[in-house]
Amino acid sequence: MKNQWVNALRSGDNVSSYFGVFDLNIGTTKTGAKFLKIRLGDRTGTVEGRVWDSALAEDLYQTLALGDIVIVQGTVTEFNGLQVNLDTCIKVEKEHVELNDFRPCTEKDISVMLDDFIELLATVTTPPLKGLLETIFDSDFLTEFSTAAAAKTIHHAYGGGLLEHTLEVMHYCCQVCEIQGEGINRDLLLTGAALHDIGKLWEYDQEGLSFNRTEEGKLLGGHVILGYDFVQKKIDLVNGFPKKLALHLSHLILSHHGQKEWGAVEEPHTLEAVALHYADLLSARVNQVSQLIKSHSGSEQWTNYDRNLGRSIYVPEVIKKGLKREKSS
Ligand SMILES: [Fe+2]
């Protein structure tokens, strides 16, 4: 299937592979001929492409859209950086490709994370919560959940990021239960952790290559409300789900952002809700800083200023050396 990656392309290579379409424009040469400027990409990066045949260029401009997957044949040349001159460019259906090959994707093994997630879910034994989790996480839903991103930017903003983040939050919550003892309802907290960001499946365009926010996400209150609505409907399907338990679980989802200015409908008012909020924040912040360090290049020991974090991060020499080794291997 995908046999050539953007970061491995070299001038002079013949290209015959699948790529995502990240940008499309029509240009005009000095002689007045139309040509297509197309930005091609995959999980390793993007590269400029050109279609010089004007009839093909105009046809592709009319029929292709951003986020499409295409199979191309062409040659790599050097012109202000690498450029692929395309001889053919054919749209393929997304069912025939692995979408996470064409967009930023987790570095972790999704199937290993999924096994871990299923194992953690199985530790929830309170019958109504166990019933609810089984109602939601059937095999089709698990597939959708495991390839989704947790955001467009900021944290876990890549395919598999929603599962990675959810799993981190669940593990942090397990630690809280271990350290704090029996005062915390572990089954309730773990169920809340598993479901807290479920609304992100609909807040972001999980079928696209850039995880843009959907109209549903923008108009219906984002993943907090979308997730709350979804879980309510699923609770109704579980026979005899206790009203008080539904209330506590709903509170976990609605309050997990901690503060109203951060998107919480209500501030956390239960022990489990406070624990979930801090576990969520810890996972998000550590990932944000890790991504900033990974994207840092150059000789400076400080990263660029990150607007969302409100600071730069210091990258000690020993970490920079490790990162260089990782990039070159
Ligand atoms: Fe959230």
Ligand SMILES: [Fe+2]
């Ligand atoms: Fe979260």
